[in-house]
Amino acid sequence: MAEAGPGHPGGGRLVSWYMGDAEATGPVLIASNRGPVSITRGDDGRLSAKRGGGGVVSGLSAVADESDMLWVCAALSTGDRAAARATPDGLLDPDLVGDGAAVRMLDIPPATFQRAYNGVANSTLWFVHHMLYDSPNRPSFGPGFAREWEAFRRYNEMFADALADAARAAADGAATGSAAQSGGCPVARAVIQDYHLCLAPQMLAERAPGTPIAHFSHTPWAPPDYYRMLPRDVGRDVLTGILGADHAGFLCRRWADAFVDCCAEFLDAKVDRGRSQVTHAGHVTSIGVHPLGVDADRLRARAAERDVLSRMAALAESTAGKQLIVRVDRTELSKNIVRGLEAYRELLRTRPEWHGKVVHVAFAYPSRHDLPEYREYTAAVQRMALQIQDEFGSPGWDPLLLEVNDDYARSLAACRLADVMLVNPIRDGMNLVAKEGPILSDRGCGLVLSTEAGAADELGPHALMVNPFDISQTAQALHEALAMSATERERRSGALAAAAAAMPPSRWFSDQLDALDRLPVV
Numbered sequence: 001m002a003e004a005g006p007g008h009p010g011g012g013r014l015v016s017w018y019m020g021d022a023e024a025t026g027p028v029l030i031a032s033n034r035g036p037v038s039i040t041r042g043d044d045g046r047l048s049a050k051r052g053g054g055g056v057v058s059g060l061s062a063v064a065d066e067s068d069m070l071w072v073c074a075a076l077s078t079g080d081r082a083a084a085r086a087t088p089d090g091l092l093d094p095d096l097v098g099d100g101a102a103v104r105m106l107d108i109p110p111a112t113f114q115r116a117y118n119g120v121a122n123s124t125l126w127f128v129h130h131m132l133y134d135s136p137n138r139p140s141f142g143p144g145f146a147r148e149w150e151a152f153r154r155y156n157e158m159f160a161d162a163l164a165d166a167a168r169a170a171a172d173g174a175a176t177g178s179a180a181q182s183g184g185c186p187v188a189r190a191v192i193q194d195y196h197l198c199l200a201p202q203m204l205a206e207r208a209p210g211t212p213i214a215h216f217s218h219t220p221w222a223p224p225d226y227y228r229m230l231p232r233d234v235g236r237d238v239l240t241g242i243l244g245a246d247h248a249g250f251l252c253r254r255w256a257d258a259f260v261d262c263c264a265e266f267l268d269a270k271v272d273r274g275r276s277q278v279t280h281a282g283h284v285t286s287i288g289v290h291p292l293g294v295d296a297d298r299l300r301a302r303a304a305e306r307d308v309l310s311r312m313a314a315l316a317e318s319t320a321g322k323q324l325i326v327r328v329d330r331t332e333l334s335k336n337i338v339r340g341l342e343a344y345r346e347l348l349r350t351r352p353e354w355h356g357k358v359v360h361v362a363f364a365y366p367s368r369h370d371l372p373e374y375r376e377y378t379a380a381v382q383r384m385a386l387q388i389q390d391e392f393g394s395p396g397w398d399p400l401l402l403e404v405n406d407d408y409a410r411s412l413a414a415c416r417l418a419d420v421m422l423v424n425p426i427r428d429g430m431n432l433v434a435k436e437g438p439i440l441s442d443r444g445c446g447l448v449l450s451t452e453a454g455a456a457d458e459l460g461p462h463a464l465m466v467n468p469f470d471i472s473q474t475a476q477a478l479h480e481a482l483a484m485s486a487t488e489r490e491r492r493s494g495a496l497a498a499a500a501a502a503m504p505p506s507r508w509f510s511d512q513l514d515a516l517d518r519l520p521v522v
């Protein structure tokens, strides 16, 4: 491993973070755009932390309660930036962060961050992987995009620099700490998350050779015929960036296969499908499928807390005697909330027997309001909800409860009371709500699930599967789920919950580390 040196940006600054206590395996470095905490400054000027949002964070937070972990993330809010600037290297005060991983927040220049996060990650890579471009109009790659791509490279470099610093600091700490005294010399392993950081694996491999690196994609991966929409060099850079890792993980076989197909087509990489390996420029990357699931005990314990119980009581009172169809989503373009509402409208139009007997509880929480497409989509959801309320609402019956303000406890409450969960994304890496719903539901729920969610692989046999574009099929599935006998619903729900809990975050994560530990020694 390379020595920390004054010539390398920030070389060796993080020695204070790791003093060589993790004897056998060495520390773990996590990198993701959004970190485990979000910092705010109160009226008294004091900084305080609360848990960061999003599925990636909740999956990783469940495994990050270890002192030999460093989590590198971007400073997102003004509070985050204030906290990052309060220390010389962005390594947050442990008293502020609380238990769990040490956190280093990167104070990325705002213009660089905006171009990288909104311009490339959210408006380009996310759209490609979800195949959601309105292609007669978008995308168009011109000089503006070249500037955004440059910023994206810089953003990835800042992460790679921070990870390389930490890897070198770990090596220095190990050389002087208890691990060295016991004869071990643990090496830091880096686990890099998602499309935001697709270039970082290769950059880290160049900066800290010998560091075992895993990358994990939390989204779908586009098949070659769609992926070719990216400018040629950009498409190749993304693939080469991930292939800088020793292990590349995906949520289901379909996305892993698409990635491998792109490597073969655009890099002419050597693909060994039997051994799940891709070789490019003399480096071998193993490909793994790690279907992230739910820690059922932890989730149920959270859903038994007082704030959830009070929201259950309120919801049960306002919907007394009705069956509940529940959906919980961030309002992302991929979640297909408008067609879900259209399907509910069709159910009520074609099956009047459900009038007065069912309520659709739709939680559609804000997401990425910096992007105009997202603001327009949120408005479309609200318009469709109003139409349904106008067409079917009566003094004794509110057919639809749409809530757009995020309230985690209320989401848990709705899942506990659900008779049917509706999860109908156009395309989704996994969709954890499909897994959480059956685990939480008190009486057992039916699950109407899109064939295009990664979760379909594990949950498909026990769910009612739908084509997310087929509103009539979705309406029919909602009817079947509502009409299902209690015994059948309970049986299916039990099977869904068992499948959902089969790969808890701890196992999902340790499987990736195990894959790194199996690497041949070079």
Ligand code: G6P
Residues within 6 Å of the ligand: 033, 034, 054, 055, 056, 194, 218, 219, 368, 429
């Ligand atoms: C979506 C993607 C995830 C990604 C997340 C980031 O849910 O499917 O893979 O990590 O967005 O969300 P953010 O709010 O941080 O942009």
